[in-house]
Amino acid sequence: MPARILVAEDDLKQAELIRRYLEREGHLTVVVHDGREAIDEARRRSPDLLVLDVMMPKVDGLDVCRVLRADGDIPIIMLTARSTEDDLLLGLDLGADDYLTKPYNPRELVARVRSVLRRTRSRAEGEVYRVGDLEIDPSRHEVRLTGELIELTPAEFKILACLAASPGRAFSRQQLLEHAFGFDHYVFDRTVDVHVMNLRKKIEPSSGAPAYLKTVYGVGYKLADKAVSHAS
Secondary structure, three states, X not given: OOOEEEEEOOOHHHHHHHHHHHHHOOOEXXXXXXXXXXXXXXXXXXXXXXXXXXXXXXXXXXXXXXXXXXXXXXXXXXXXXXXXXXXXXXXXXXXXXXXXXXXXXXXXXXXXXXXXXXXXXHHOOOOOEEEOOEEEEOOOOEEEEOOEEEOOOHHHHHHXXXXXXXXOOOEEHHHHHHHHHOOOOOOOHHXXXXXXXXXXXXXXXXXXXXXXXXXXXXXXXXXXXXXXXXXX
């Protein structure tokens, strides 16, 4: 299904290449060349997806992501020449839906766009997941524990929502990144471990004996598939 896509890329040749590939897929594509324009156009046009370069003039991509995440839930694919784990973690925590490292093949970007749009539309269908006292609502982007709203980072929410869609299923760390963010390479085991550790601090009655987020040794993680009690 065609989508309205905003591309924020300060390299004019690269921006034009992206535009041509996306329009070949049938998408309506608008291109801007600095962070300030990206914020203004995103607010004015409400695109279905933003392709966002990290290193941009006026306002860098990380700050653009931070501002737009405060406004709403526009899907964001970040493009960057940075390649450290800390950069990846920061991009995910700010709410990036995918993260592509330069240099990349434009066909890969088109595939990532297709994947993010598919996941976004699937989340909008409105199913609410419940395990015991834990409730995950992807369409409202909310998590509640015993009725109380729990504040999660965008990355934490995506990982939990992925696990909640298949309770009892064991996911490897790489599978969680692929399912939650669409990553098919550039994966760090520690990325998921850090988010799971933080999730447990927020939703588990006892961090020493997790009732919801279970470790599957030698594999990865799963969400419990039956009700648990918070009684001591």
